Amino acid sequence: MAEPVLELRDMSKAFGALKATDGVSLDLKPGEIHALIGPNGAGKTTLIHQIAGSIRPDAGTIFFLGQDIGHLGVAGRVRLGLGRTFQISSIAPEFSALRNVMLAVQSQQGTSYRFWKPVLSDNSLVDPAMAMLERAGLAERARVPAAELSHGDKRRLEIAIALALEPKAFLLDEPMAGMDPEGSKGLTRFLDELRAEAPILLVEHDMDAVFALADRVSVLVYGRMIASGTVSEIRADANVRRAYLGDES
């Protein structure tokens, strides 16, 4: 059994009386897509925030590449190789799509403290960024200000930025949210291949996509992990059916 890339142990986080994360343990192994599902308000995004470093857990540890990353901030975890996308697209709106990706490329190269050379004529930034936009299917919109991109294109831009970071693991928070069926299908095929580059922890509401992609599925309800297993195990699990999928499905 390969060592997990990412491992959570007994993570807990409460907001007042609300236990948003209640003793959650899970791991992500090389080459897999591990889907995290659960009804609205189950604490999926809160858990992603804790993994990314934007919310501090009350208890529990996070190991990434065998190292405890609990003390690192958001940027530090990204530099170690934890690439994420946001549930609601988070981009620099005034910059073009290309410059958004270039920002990720310069960070990946560790060169954000260069004060003199213009970026727009710098091929060591432009070329890799263009390549990522092409992979995400956004090359034709490269020069459009990010604020003016369509919703689907903003989702693709998020993916292109994450790709440019060359992460060792992806945290994708509802990448299909608000995409049309055609877009979802395209993205499903894309993620299917992406897992070979780095494993993916996927939060997703689109059950077709989850069941098509996931090697393993974990189900979160009211902050607790009620089941974890392969797609067929989850489909057969009585607890999951009751709590989430609905009895009649």
Added chain:
Amino acid sequence: MNRETLTSAALVLLLLGIPLAAMATGHNFYVTLASRMAILALAAVGLNIALGLGGLVSFGHAAFFGIGGYAAGVLAWHAMMLQPFPLGLPGTKLMPVIWLVAMLAAGIVAAFIGAISIRTSGVYFIMITLAFAQMIYYFAISFPSYGGEDGLSISLRNAFPGVNTLDPFTFFLICYLLLLAGLFLFFRLRDSRFGAALQAARQNETRLAAVGVSPFGIRLAAFVISAMVTALAGALYADLNRFVAPSMLSWHMSGELIVLIILGGTGRLAGPVAGAIVFVLFEHWLGGITERWQLYLGLVLLGVVLFARGGVVGLLAGKARHG
């Protein structure tokens, strides 16, 4: 050349044209007015790095402007009184040395103020920078060795090797060339990798962190560079007036610099130049007509904020483009 470049070039040439036209028509007083424009523009170029590019609304840049001014005043005072500093360091009347000291001192103070205030944002950042600047203001007032409340006069303008700084036009040229250098620095910074990160921190801090760049360090560096440029302008300002007083450190000055930038165009290369020209002309002409000229400036500012967000440069060159 695109419209933005043309506008910038036109504004910079206009500023050079003012003293030339003034001398040709015998209105020599306007040369000094043009120097004032160039100096205020340079101070605002500095603030524009923090405020315009980085979105750091510093309401305390008078601190750095004043530190620059006091660097000039204090160094000159020690040189003229033949009184060395502790450790036997002499004072100096040499502008290049004064500029260097002004920028270093402001840079150190800015690193300290920034390290504390950049942890906050929004209104809190505005208030903390204001508070630090007022602390320095009251320190200057209550510290008697260098004039306290009365300020410190520089009986003879400081010197630059090889030129006669007492000649108003020569002094204007010194200010003007430093302004050009400041503008060039702003231009290179804006388009560099650092500038990309700084502007991203303004647009979407979460995004910047999520690509692995910590916004704090980027903002702090910008704040320090910004303060150093404003301090250089402060040193020139003291030499222009041959006088430095605590008023250079007061919040009015911080406010004036922000007004300049908003009038001219926030984050735009030539915004501070346009803002300084408009502001100084307003102050001079309207100030000659009515003591309440600031009321009218306020109305203009209101108009800009409501109807012309991009300021003068926005009106002339259209919306900013980021490529």
